[in-house]
Amino acid sequence: MSDLHEPLLRWYDEHARELPWRGPQASAWSVMVSEYMLQQTPVARVLPVHEQWLERWPTPAALAAEPTGEAIRMWGRLGYPRRALRLHAAATAIVERHGGEVPADAEDLRALPGVGDYTAAAVAVFAFGRRHAVLDTNVRRVLARADDGVELPPANVTKPERERATALLPEDDAEAATWSIALMELGALVCTAARPRCGACPVADLCAWRAAGHPAYDGPPRRGQAWAGTDRQCRGRLLAVVREADGPVRASTLARTWDEADQRTRCLAGLVEDGLLVRDGEGYSLP
DNA sequence: GACCCGTGGCC
DNA sequence: TGGCCAAGGGT
Numbered sequence: 001m002s003d004l005h006e007p008l009l010r011w012y013d014e015h016a017r018e019l020p021w022r023g024p025q026a027s028a029w030s031v032m033v034s035e036y037m038l039q040q041t042p043v044a045r046v047l048p049v050h051e052q053w054l055e056r057w058p059t060p061a062a063l064a065a066e067p068t069g070e071a072i073r074m075w076g077r078l079g080y081p082r083r084a085l086r087l088h089a090a091a092t093a094i095v096e097r098h099g100g101e102v103p104a105d106a107e108d109l110r111a112l113p114g115v116g117d118y119t120a121a122a123v124a125v126f127a128f129g130r131r132h133a134v135l136d137t138n139v140r141r142v143l144a145r146a147d148d149g150v151e152l153p154p155a156n157v158t159k160p161e162r163e164r165a166t167a168l169l170p171e172d173d174a175e176a177a178t179w180s181i182a183l184m185e186l187g188a189l190v191c192t193a194a195r196p197r198c199g200a201c202p203v204a205d206l207c208a209w210r211a212a213g214h215p216a217y218d219g220p221p222r223r224g225q226a227w228a229g230t231d232r233q234c235r236g237r238l239l240a241v242v243r244e245a246d247g248p249v250r251a252s253t254l255a256r257t258w259d260e261a262d263q264r265t266r267c268l269a270g271l272v273e274d275g276l277l278v279r280d281g282e283g284y285s286l287p
Numbered sequence: 288g289a290c291c292c293g294t295g296g297c298c
Numbered sequence: 299t300g301g302c303c304a305a306g307g308g309t
Contacts, residue, residue: 038305045295045304079293079304086307116307136305156288184305193303194298223290224301236293274292291309297302 004146004203005170005179011202012182015189019043020050021126022181028102028127030054035119035126036087041078043188049076060091061100069286072276073243081239085275086114104128117157125180131173133165134180138187143168145191149208151217152193234258234267238284239276248282 020026021034033053037046053074057063063071068088075084090112094102102123103109110120117135124130140153140161153161169176190197198204209215227233237257242249251268258264268284271277278287 035305040292040304040306041294042296042304077294079295080306082292083307114307118306122305134305137303138305188305222302225293225303227293230291232292232294239293289309292307294304296304298300 004168004206007202007206008182008186009175009178012178012185016182016185017043017189020047020054026127027058028104028123029058029060031127032090032102032123033087035122036083036090036114037078039083039119040080045078049074049078057091059100060094060102063088063091064095067287068275072239072286076243077240079236081276082274083114089113090115102127104130106130106132125177129173129177131169131176132180133162133169134184135162135165136184136187138184138191139165139180141193142183142187142191145196145209146203146207149212149215150219151209151215152219154219155222231263231267231270234260234263235271238264238267239271242277242284242286248280248285250283254284 016022019034021030030050034046034050037050037053056074057066066088068085071084071088072081075081078084093112094100098108104124104127106120106124109115109123110117115123121132121134122136125132125134135157137153140157143161143164144150144153147164168179170179186201186203190201198207198210201207204210238254241254241257254268255261255264258267268277268279272279272284275287277284279285
């Protein structure tokens with residue numbers, strides 16, 4: 001493969017978005033919070049919640065001192081509210097195991113609740129300048145296209161993908177960090193999943209997928225996310241009602257937000273089981 | 288590896 | 299209009 005580094009780094013220098021969790025002024029905690037919120041959630045929706053979150057809880061200790069229900073409420077409509085629970089649990093673990101400081105070591109990060117391979121690498125690289133391959137959906141798509149000549153990467157990260165991404169890292173730590181975020185930014189802004197803007201791509205002339213004439217994806221079918229009538233929709237609606245309420249919400253009130261009684265009961269039990277709701281004599285509340 | 292977990296914008 | 303998609307992680 002031809003060398004993507006120079007044109008990509010030059011492009012990033014010119015086109016990078018200014019985001020509150022980027023740059024030398026951002027704390028490691030700010031970076032970590034952003035990474036939790038950005039899991040499957042677009043930047044535009046994360047921005048306002050991230051700002052409120054950091055204002056209220058500027059440190060892991062500040063968050064850990066609050067009930068989990070406060071985190072669920074502040075999470076608002078970002079989706080996947082268990083992430084709020086995991087972020088709270090991670091803050092608690094950071095206080096207990098790391099003296100209240102976000103750990104810089106990827107292995108320590110990986111051990112925190114809600115931190116997988118991607119998030120551990122992202123925090124280590126973006127907050128601490130460590131040298132790791134950062135394999136998110138953007139990076140994987142860019143490399144699949146530029147390098148492999150296919151439209152989309154496999155469903156799950158493969159060993160060859162990880163080895164290649166590691167081999168592409170510049171030797172210098174700081175340059176490797178910039179390279180990783182530049183690759184992500186290109187995927188987010190130019191080499192998008194739908195309607196890629198190849199005319200604006202700094203490495204278009206090096207791209208194997210473009211050279212092959214943009215062949216359509218021909219891998220195994222990708223499962224869509226069912227929504228209407230699912231437990232996820234039911235859970236979301238039930239939790240939204242409690243989240244917006246001041247006090248406990250009676251079961252009879254919740255019954256009006258979802259018709260099917262069996263599904264409603266099952267979902268309420270699941271929400272309690274997950275720690276997203278608590279039930280007392282008055283009804284359902286945030287924990 | 289399959290499946291589950293929210294929410295909303297886009298074309 | 300509705301399927302697709304968004305800086306994944308847990309089980």
